[in-house]
Amino acid sequence: MKCVAQAGLYEARIPTGAPYKLRIGWADGWEEGADPYSFPPLLSHHDLHLFAEGKHRELAHMMGAQTMTIDGVAGVRFAVWAPNAKSVSVVGDFNLWNARRHPMRLRHDGGIWELFIPNVMSGSRYKYDITGPDGARLPLHADPFALASEIPPATASVVASPLDFEWHDEEWMARRSSFHAENAPLSIYECHVGSWRRPDKDGTRILTWDELKETLIPYVVDLGFTHIELMPIMAHPFDGSWGYQPLGLFAPMPRQGNPQQLASFIDACHQAGLGVILDWVPAHFPNDLHGMARFDGTCLFEHQDPREGLHPDWHTLIYNVGRNEVRGFLIASALMWLTQYHVDGLRVDAVASMLYRDYSRPHNGWLPNYYGGRENLESVEFLRELNHAVAEYAPTALMIAEESTAWPGVTRSVDSGGLGFTYKWNMGWMHDTLSYISRDPLWRRYHHDNILFGLHYAFSEKFVLPLSHDEVVHGKGSLLSRMPGEGGTRYAGLRAYLAFMWGHPGKKLLFMGAELAQWEEWDPHGELAWNMLDTPWGRGMHALVRDLNRLHRTEPTLHQRDTHSDGFAWIIGNDTENSVFAWLRYGDDGKPVLVVCNMTPVPRIDYRIGVPLPGWWAERLNTDADDYGGGGTGNAGGRSTEQIVSHGYEQSCVLYLPPLSVLYLQHEGGAG
Structure with missing residues (x-):
């Protein structure tokens, strides 16, 4: 080969169709292998068409880093959406992070850059080196479609083999429709796995999925819950967000283990008769430089106007779900967890913030919709399309909305004009009843309506009654600490409140720690107050929650007509x-x-x-x-x-x- 440019461009003539390899000399030796550019583009026109329409439901297999063998050569096909970029190169361990080594090809009809690189192995770290439309070179970006990522604070994506797990939950999956029927018991234990229990009380360590199989699953089963809800386990750069600011919607957080171990945990839950619900966040994402913000030098995933694209409460960016590709990206993520990982349901976070254009905004800080109203019509259509797709691809899965307003028809079917969710968190019930139970009993007579009001609308939607993590953080204290009185009076108050909840119409959700009568509010950097099981108060509360769940499951009267x-x-x-x-x-x-x-x-x-x-x-x-x-x-x-x-x-x-x-x-x- 002849050097034809001082920058390091070489050229040689090869007969048409002749197979060849490259042998490259480096200062420390020789490298021999197939030329990435000898392989044709691999994404089909049909894939590109579906992606552009937002209708490709298996982006986990199409985009990102996909291990495969082409013409007998093993390697990885990289594909990333960056339609406005001038150039994109994939950089990683396999090319010394040198952007000149592997510039990618642009598939113009989909705005996707792709390249098959031979000899790249699973476990390799990588990012994308992107030049924006103005010619400026951007910070290295992680892959929005990555199936695995580094442990924070490291930020690279990781090449992962397709999930190849031998499931043993056939009986559970075959019967899941009956477990999720409207007249079935549903009692959910909400859990932050990192702070549930610390190995050897070491605050720097967390339990792995394999360890959680041996500890968390039997504990939750013994308490009688039907499902466990995991706070977001999707890859996120900041632990302090508890997972609610994710950047890897296709990648499980690596701290607890690899994707195979996560699948094994879910499989073990099912074999123990326990369903698994994941918190999932399509409402916003953080603006980390290595993430999706201005991904190709333009506002690609987010809205350009901050009155639409910046969330004032969390200082995060808002997905532009009016764009086909973004809508398809989110729906494909949801379907991946439900189908590939056999997850039994998603609790969709912050739905209220998606439905209203003026959510948490001043009167001059938002843009009206096409008709001049405050409703976010694009989000409404996205949520309907999401739930329609879930009904098609995972028909027995649960879709639960965290929605705090009176938006009508959240749990009405899409065909009937609703949003199509299975259940909605009853935030009004939670706030009213917590306000009542936190008052001195002497004054409760003046706040009777806090208990009565919830029954005026209890059957307008299909509700889950939540006592979630949001109620035991940020200085609110634990549930127990909010009970008035001294000593045993507080414990009696919490016992009464929990039994009131389990006797009330609606499915149930309880955040971890309440069953231990924990005094301190939840500490995401610590662990639950397991020492309470050594006290009569803690053992008693634990026994009560177990008996409430037992009655809830075995006595049909307490669950059959929850929604009627x-x-x-x-x-x-x-x-x-x-x-x-x-x-x-x-x-x-x-x-x-x-x-x-x-x-x-x-x-x-x-x-x-x-x-x-x-x-x-x-x-x-x-x-x-x-x-x-x-x-x-x-x-x-x-x-x-x-x-x-x-x-x-x-x-x-x-x-x-x-x-x-x-x-x-x-x-x-x-x-x-």
């Missing part, structure tokens, strides 16, 4: 003086459960409550029981009815209501 108004009936909602509430839960078997709440530290003796059926009402749960750390008072197993009219019923029971307690009683027949 005919599964609920008030008995007492107006006793403001005593702060007592009572209602009935109905299932399909005609054996109602009576839930009675005494929200004061004063016992209510000989409290008469009307009931619809005569006979024996068995006490199925009492939060004041000795086993829960309570005072051990109650109704000696139940009460028989008397032929005395009360609350509109022809018969009634006289009950003892322990202080700060909740009772569940179920009709078991017999004469009154």
Whole structure:
């Protein structure tokens, strides 16, 4: 070969179609291998067409770094979307991070640069060296489509082999539709795996997926939860964001292990009868220089106008979901987790911020939609398309919206004009009831409506009742610390609040630590207060959560009609003086459960409550029981009815209501 340019350009003539290799001399030796440019472009025109339309659902296999063998030569095909770049080179361990070695080819019809590089192996680190449309060379960018990444603070993408895992969850997957049916029990343990437990109490270490298989799964199963929800495990550059500012929507966070180990963890969950839900963030992304911000020198993934593209609360960038390629990028990410990793559902973060153009913005800080309104029509269409795609590719998966406003039809089907989510977090219920339970019991009588109001709209959507991580951070304190009173009164208050929640219509979500009666608020850099299990208060709260979940799963009355108004009936909602509430839960078997709440530290003796059926009402749960750390008072197993009219019923029971307690009683027949 002859050098034809001082910059290091060489040239040689080769007969058409003749196979050849390159032998390159370096200062420390010789390198021999196939020429990357002897291989033709590999992406099909059909792939490029679907990508440009935002309809390619398997971008995890099309884009990024894909290991493959071409004409008997093993290597990696790199593909990245940068339509406005003047040039793109892939740099990494395999070429000494030299941008002159592997400039990529532009496929004009898709704005995608691609190149197959022989002899690159899984585990190699890489980035993209991009020159913007103005000729300026940009900071090296990680791959938005990468399947793996370095452990922060390192920022390179990592070549990963396709997930090749032998699943053993056939029975779970075959039955998942019944587990996720509207009339099935759904009780979710929300978990930040990094701070759940620290190995040997070493704050610098976290449990791996293999270790979590042996510890976390049996713990959650023993507590009786049906699902575990993992706070975002997608690759993110800053641990302090807890995963809610991700830059690797196709890559699992490497701290806990590799993709195979993550798949093994999910497989073990399924074999133990436990579903897995992931938090997923399509609302915004951080502006790190190595990430997606101004990726090709232009606002590619984000909006250009900060009134649309900058999130004022989190100082992050907002995806331009009105652009086909961005919409397809996000939907393909969601489908990858649901299909390749067998994930059972996604909790979609910050949906409210997506639906409104003026969310958290001053009156002059946002742009109206085409019709002059505040609704974000592009986001609405994106969410509908997302949920339609999930229904097609993972029809039994759950899609849960964190949506804090009164947007109508969040859980209505797309075909009926809704957004198409399976469930919606009931943020209003959470804020109202936490406000009520945090007040001194002396003043609760004046805030009765905080409990009643949620039932006015409880069946307008399909709701999950969340007590999430957001309620135990940023100085809010733990759930226990928000209970008024001293000593055992606080524990009694939290026991009553949890039993109130489990008896209320709606599916359940509890953030880790509450089951231990943890005093301190959640510390993402520490671990849960496991020492509480050495105290009667902690053991009692743990036992109560286990029994609540057991009843929730085994007693159909407590879950079958969670989303239907005919599964609920008030008995007492107006006793403001005593702060007592009572209602009935109905299932399909005609054996109602009576839930009675005494929200004061004063016992209510000989409290008469009307009931619809005569006979024996068995006490199925009492939060004041000795086993829960309570005072051990109650109704000696139940009460028989008397032929005395009360609350509109022809018969009634006289009950003892322990202080700060909740009772569940179920009709078991017999004469009154």
